[in-house]
Amino acid sequence: xxxxxxxxxxxxxxxxxxxxxxxxxxxxxxxxxxxxxxxxxxxxxxxxxxxxxxxxxxxxxxxxxxxxxxxxxxxxxxxxxxxxxxxxxxxxxxxxxxxxxxxxxxxxxxxxxxxxxxxxxxxxxxxxxxxxxxxxxxxxxxxxx
Numbered sequence: 001x002x003x004x005x006x007x008x009x010x011x012x013x014x015x016x017x018x019x020x021x022x023x024x025x026x027x028x029x030x031x032x033x034x035x036x037x038x039x040x041x042x043x044x045x046x047x048x049x050x051x052x053x054x055x056x057x058x059x060x061x062x063x064x065x066x067x068x069x070x071x072x073x074x075x076x077x078x079x080x081x082x083x084x085x086x087x088x089x090x091x092x093x094x095x096x097x098x099x100x101x102x103x104x105x106x107x108x109x110x111x112x113x114x115x116x117x118x119x120x121x122x123x124x125x126x127x128x129x130x131x132x133x134x135x136x137x138x139x140x141x142x143x144x145x
Contacts, residue, residue: 079115
């Protein structure tokens with residue numbers, strides 16, 4: 001960002017200084033020495049990072065109820081996708097009484113436990129900060145089929 005007399009100058013916008021009109025492209029076409037000669041300084045932009053999953057802007061959180069609804073649906077979708085890989089084993093068990101491997105039973109139970117834990121924790125979050133702590137600490141099981 002460029003400053004002149006403490007005021008920011010926008011790139012591609014004409015400006016006046018000491019009675020001289022500078023064209024919109026002047027900041028792009030001149031060297032730093034030419035800018036400094038008329039008193040322009042270059043400083044780092046003061047951008048504040050924020051996570052747009054949870055905020056509209058710095059210090060502007062999204063609506064907590066909407067976040068809860070959206071993320072609860074996402075958590076359920078994740079669980080459904082993880083369980084879908086072994087659903088055929090459950091159907092096979094019901095239809096033909098073929099045992100489900102113990103590792104798959106353990107995996108499916110872990111998925112169900114995690115989705116229930118997350119749904120409860122999401123519902124219980126009282127502010128966006130608490131909500132972020134919940135959804136960024138998901139602990140899905142890794143394998144099961």
